[in-house]
Amino acid sequence: MINEDIVSEIYESAAFPPLWSSVLQRLMRLCDADAGVLHTVNDAGIAHHATAGPVAELYASASARELIRRSVRVGRALTQSPAGFASDRDLATESELREDELYSRHLRPLGFHFAVGTVIAVPTGDLLVMGFLRGEDGPFDRHAVHRLNTYRRHIARAALVAHRLGLRAARTQAEALATIGIPGAVIDGAGRVLAANHEFEQLAPRVRFDAAGRLSLATKEADQLLHAALTAAAAGAAEEVNSIPLAGLEAAPPLVLHVVPVRGVANDIFRRAAALVVVTAVAMPKAPLREVLYGLFDLTPAEARVAAALVRGGSVESVAAATGVSTETVRTQLKSVMAKTGTNRQTELVLLLSGAQLPERSG
Structure with missing residues (x-):
């Protein structure tokens, strides 16, 4: 039987990200897990995460985050169990798990031997991964998987709600900058533009968007600085604003792009904003x-x-x-x-x- 309080908290978490840890704790009890994780992953890596239980240090390790991103189980979950939770034993053989460096180097040293999870594709192009871990009490059986699947459709709907809320917030933020004459854009961890105001779009050709909607700059040096700043912001490693100069053009002054990392509740598992990019014209x-x-x-x-x-x-x-x-x-x-x-x-x-x-x- 479904617990309506858990369902309500799932949808509340879409609007208030700190609640995700509580949701994970409640779902852990349903499937007798010792830890729970929730994160987004894309080509740029793991962007944001929430945890419950003694597993936070997993995300503190760069090697663990990379192994999670490259996990064969994520791809198999999308193809073999696209609409539900599946245990690691459903997706991989015992020998494959023994050879999996994520297990041998990180999960098992932390005391975790069994996992169950699901992968949900969200409209930003990211993958949302929710998983639960267990010690040596045996693999997650079909009853535990069934109990988790009772809530999966609500988790997927919450992802869509949060995505729409995030895009609306990004557009509002970009337009708020426009009201005071500042070109600005909200960028996700893969360098894609979630929202940009008219003033920002008018900076072309020095500021450009490729076919995938990624932000790039006209000069090689500036584009490399932008890529590094956005990568650091997406990984949560950027502690302060990065400033990137752009050369002037005929009848157009030099510009400075300020890459401002998005922090705390301003971001969450789904919304994916990594940085705010604002532009200042340089003149005496x-x-x-x-x-x-x-x-x-x-x-x-x-x-x-x-x-x-x-x-x-x-x-x-x-x-x-x-x-x-x-x-x-x-x-x-x-x-x-x-x-x-x-x-x-x-x-x-x-x-x-x-x-x-x-x-x-x-x-």
Whole structure:
């Protein structure tokens, strides 16, 4: 018999992600499991997860996350049991499980020998994986699988509800930026654009979307920086904003893209927003240049002082003399400034910070 309280909590979790751990705990009791997990997975890896029981350290291991992502059981679950839960013994032979590094290197050292799970494809293109683990009490039998399957359709519907809520929230966030004149887009962990305002779309061709809806940038260096920033945000490894410069075009100023990681309840298992990308045009400001540089490129006060002096016509030697430090120290600070602004030469840096057009690089 279905428990309506569990059903209600499943749908509530779609709108309030912290409840997923409670849902996992309640389903654990139904199937006599010792731990429960819920995560999304795509080509970029495991994006978000919720756990119950002594299994959180599994997701703290990069090697474990990669083994989970590549698990043959995920693919088999989609083809052999596309509409239900299945035990690991239903999807793999005992010899295959013994050779599975996820089991030998991670699950069994944690005391888990048996698993049951399901895979649900959600409209973002991600796969939602819910699984339960057990110690040495034997595999999950058909009665345990049946009890879990009683709730599977509600879990799948909750995924659709949360997906729609997430897209609506992404659109609202992007349009809110537009009301104050800021180009902005909400990006998922695979680099796909969930929502972008009109101002952001008008930045083409420097900002582009490919056939799969992934965000890319016109220059190779900037695109590599964007990819690294989004990958870090998707993995939860980005601790702060990343700033990425883009060269100016004729009659168009240089730009700086700020990749802001999405954190906490702002994200969840289904919604998949990994980062907010907002764009600032670079022009000689009316406000004090050093203070503006702090925000644009995440420069330290010393780095901003060096950059501002160079824009006003100074040299490494004059900055060193004015600040009472060695020329080697100033060159080290300048090197850091150029790394953060994506420039290779001092002339490029001055052109960028003065709002002039950067020369296009070949390759």
